[in-house]
Amino acid sequence: MPDKLQRFLIDNTNVRGELVQLEQAWQMMQATADYPAPIRKVLGEALTAISLLATTLKFNGSLILQIHATAPVHMLVVQATSDHTVRGLARWNEDIPDNADFQDLFREGRIIISVEPKGGGERYQSIVELQGNSLADSLARYFEQSEQLPTRLWLVADEQKATGLLLQRLPETDSLETNDDNWERALALSSTITDEELLTLEMETILKRLYHEEELRVFEQEEITFKCQCSQQKIEKMVISLGVDEAEDIIAKHGSIDVDCEFCNSHYMINKVDVKRLFSETNTPPTNSIH
Ligand SMILES: [Zn+2]
Incomplete structure (x- = not known):
């Protein structure tokens, strides 16, 4: 119910x-x-x-x-x-x-x-x-x-x-x-x-x-x-805000960027491939905007 x-x-x-x-x-x-x-x-x-x-x-x-x-x-x-x-x-x-x-x-x-x-x-x-x-x-x-x-x-x-x-x-x-x-x-x-x-x-x-x-x-x-408002997309946005140097630094040290949502205990993992994709995407103009 x-x-x-x-x-x-x-x-x-x-x-x-x-x-x-x-x-x-x-x-x-x-x-x-x-x-x-x-x-x-x-x-x-x-x-x-x-x-x-x-x-x-x-x-x-x-x-x-x-x-x-x-x-x-x-x-x-x-x-x-x-x-x-x-x-x-x-x-x-x-x-x-x-x-x-x-x-x-x-x-x-x-x-x-x-x-x-x-x-x-x-x-x-x-x-x-x-x-x-x-x-x-x-x-x-x-x-x-x-x-x-x-x-x-x-x-x-x-x-x-x-x-x-x-x-x-x-x-x-x-x-x-x-x-x-x-x-x-x-x-x-x-x-x-x-x-x-x-x-x-x-x-x-x-x-x-x-x-x-x-x-x-x-x-x-x-x-x-x-219902939590956390999402893979929001975590990726956060990683982008860290900047490419820091993101790569964490990957080099820990193998991945791991984030736990405190509100719902969801676990998010950003790996080396994700970081590469995220920062190459940010360098090209978006074809459509997401709101
Ligand atoms: Zn959450």
Whole structure:
């Protein structure tokens, strides 16, 4: 069963929402490293958050959420594309105690959210300090401070599943009866959800449980899959950027240029013949361009 994302609207209000449950994608992502439990929790929450947030944007490309800190988790990155694929990883440099909380994991942490349009183009990036004692907290404050639409997230992850709920207050229009009450009411209803419920109940049941008194408009479910964006072509591009001297030097020393993708553990090998081909290709003008 592929993972699903469910969008919904609370009718006659300017409040929209999304619910996502990741099981397959989340487990495939965990398989690439042996994550200590506290890191696994935040990574699962981050994966859920990026899946939800990517759906709110109108763009073709990737949305990336990174947390950079001095220690012990120096980097956590999750990425979602407009094609509904996700990937992510975390790297740490100290032992992580089982009871480490969000603040313990990221000393002097910062969240970087960036949008990468497909095929190049201008990147948009925003950076905020980590605040509060959860990722959802930090993101809520990010939305408060930035000029983005007010947005709240409920995120939870265990070894099996990563689930999240997002509520967003849309800009007010004349046709909608909009007031603070609608938003506050939706927030209050959503806040009654427990981590246990998010992890164990079906999506339909969660929506019924939270919004049975509202008029809910649900859209067709969307599938989310784990898929890496690494490719032989990208690795070859990287080798070209090394320059012919360095590439030949590595081949002379090691026999081949070996690259492992940290996101999916794929292994790429560039040999002597490849290097010859790559650098002769770069010397001749391309007959067609690839985007
Ligand atoms: Zn990969």
